[in-house]
Amino acid sequence: MSVAIEREEWMLSPLIYGFLLACCFLSVFLHPYFSRSGGAARTTTTASSLFDVGPTAPFLRFQRSFLLLYSLASVMEGLESVVGEYEFAYHGMSRDQMVLVASAGVAVSLVFGTFLGFLSDIIGPRKFCILFCFFHLLVGVLKSVTWQQSMLMSTLFMGIASTVYSFCFETWMVAEHEKQGHRRDLLSDTFWLMTLFESSSLLGSQALANLLTKDLKKGFLLASAPAALLAIISIICIRKEWDGNNQKATVESYQKSFAGHIIADKSIWMLGWAQASVHFSLSVFWILWAPTIVEDGREVQLSHIYPCFLGSRMLGSTAFPWFSGTSALHNEDHNHLIAAFVIAGLVLSIIAYDYQDIGVLVVLFCIFHACIGLISPSLAKLRTMYVPDELRGGMISASLVPANAAFLFVLIIGGYYRRLDNAAIMALAAVGLLSAAGCLHVLRWWRKHLRQNWHEL
Missing domain, CATH: 1.20.1250.20 (MFS general substrate transporter like domains)
Structure with a gap:
């Protein structure tokens, strides 16, 4: 006589998503009211918030263009990280093999990534933003051709790309901000919006990865294709919207x-x-x-x-x-x-x-x-x-x-x-x-x- 063992499942309430989203909207839209009331006695000082009168149309245009590009880069970064885990499990890699591959990616970031920030400052961060997109394009092409032979190379390229991502876009944004002559106090608004857009883009990349990997036999090819496409779009945007950085x-x-x-x-x-x-x-x-x-x-x-x-x-x-x-x-x-x-x-x-x-x-x-x-x-x-x-x-x-x-x-x-x-x-x-x-x-x-x-x- 067999005994059926019921496994208990823990369920997350869907209301938590709405609660977090509502809190985000309330935090954003209530801030101007409280900032004006709190700063009423300082009306003669320089505004330093995105919600004040301070920002000009050129700055807002620059900020929106950069945040769009940064969102595309964040989607690429998130898409590759989520799909990578599915790939390792699907191809039957053991736990120790996954650890060794991940260690190789971190080791490459430690050895080569250390000097990339210095090179970025010397030759300009704009070129490294393009390099980041190129790495994702290259990994997308490699995965489309063959996974077994390109697995290690893809991991190494992604390790370098993640390191470049951690500094190149912020460094480039600050350089362009200064180059275009925008007020320096407005940088703070772009910083928190970068974190907001990055998190929302990572959320979207997870949803996209889950959708593309439903059919595991076709999902990986489909998942690498959007990353490569976004890389091409990003490179075009960078070359079209902003000229080269003259600071060398x-x-x-x-x-x-x-x-x-x-x-x-x-x-x-x-x-x-x-x-x-x-x-x-x-x-x-x-x-x-x-x-x-x-x-x-x-x-x-x-x-x-x-x-x-x-x-x-x-x-x-x-x-x-x-x-x-x-x-x-x-x-x-x-x-x-x-x-x-x-x-x-x-x-x-x-x-x-x-x-x-x-x-x-x-x-x-x-x-x-x-x-x-x-x-x-x-x-x-x-x-x-x-x-x-x-x-x-x-x-x-x-x-x-x-x-x-x-x-x-x-x-x-x-x-x-x-x-x-x-x-x-x-x-x-x-x-x-x-x-x-x-x-x-x-x-x-x-x-x-x-x-x-x-x-x-």
């Missing part, structure tokens, strides 16, 4: 400038560590969130949960204007940024410390991503204050070195040799975020007493 430097002059302004400045080291901790924690989240949730033993639709995380990041990005510009919550000491790092670190500490119910884990991961949504534009704003524009790409790529090295260590020791459990890896990410909060606290103290900053936003 020699290797010798760049080395002297980088050594004097970046390496010799302890404030940049603090800021770089904060960026590295964010990059490492997101990498750890990407590989551990699904195993952490399914450890409960109940069946769960992971594809229904991940959009909540991206929606939470969108909500966090919409909170950024409330702490900048003419908002009543605006604070020059960046207390909100330190608080976001502390909360994110504590959330990961709770997850690492003990087992939690699926519902609690989903809430904790949503809080973590909301903090990331607030942290990303805040760090970009701090980079504009402390890092010279001509050194921005090199500073960002250099800050990713410790993050990539730590992630490679986690993949090999924890993933391949299995000498680190998931809780220990999550705890490392939590320690990194909490230490970053301490670095920003020191940076705030230095700024208050020494007034070390390049620009005021």
Whole structure:
């Protein structure tokens, strides 16, 4: 006599999607009212919000064009990352093989990606934006021809492309912003909109990937084709809308400038560590969130949960204007940024410390991503204050070195040799975020007493 075992399934309420979307809209559309009421006594000061009278038509036209291009790049990046997991599983790769392939991609980012930011500053970030699109086009062509032979090369190209993506578009936007003569305080609006559009684009890329991979035998070819098509469109847009960047430097002059302004400045080291901790924690989240949730033993639709995380990041990005510009919550000491790092670190500490119910884990991961949504534009704003524009790409790529090295260590020791459990890896990410909060606290103290900053936003 056989015994039927019923497996319990955990269901996510569809209302959560509407709740996150409503919160995003309320945060965006209520901000102008509160910013005007809070800044009524400062009507004579310069406006510093997208919702004030400040932005001109040329700036809005430039901002919308760039955000459209950045959204296309984000869709490409998200599409390849989502489809890659399906590809490995479909072709029967073992867990150890997946770990080795992922480690190869991180190793390439660590070795070659470190110098790409420097080259971007020397020859111009516009060319590296085109290079990013070219890598996606090349990977799409390789996957269309044969997957088995191109699997490793595609992973290596995607590792380099992800590194280029992390700095080239922000660096290029700031350079074009200055080149066209727009007000510098308007950069803050573009920073949080970049995070908002990136998160929404990643959400759209996941939906598109799920649609294209329903038929696994045909899905991968169909999934690589949109990425290649978007790459071609992006290259055309870049070459048509914006001319070349005239800002170039020699290797010798760049080395002297980088050594004097970046390496010799302890404030940049603090800021770089904060960026590295964010990059490492997101990498750890990407590989551990699904195993952490399914450890409960109940069946769960992971594809229904991940959009909540991206929606939470969108909500966090919409909170950024409330702490900048003419908002009543605006604070020059960046207390909100330190608080976001502390909360994110504590959330990961709770997850690492003990087992939690699926519902609690989903809430904790949503809080973590909301903090990331607030942290990303805040760090970009701090980079504009402390890092010279001509050194921005090199500073960002250099800050990713410790993050990539730590992630490679986690993949090999924890993933391949299995000498680190998931809780220990999550705890490392939590320690990194909490230490970053301490670095920003020191940076705030230095700024208050020494007034070390390049620009005021």
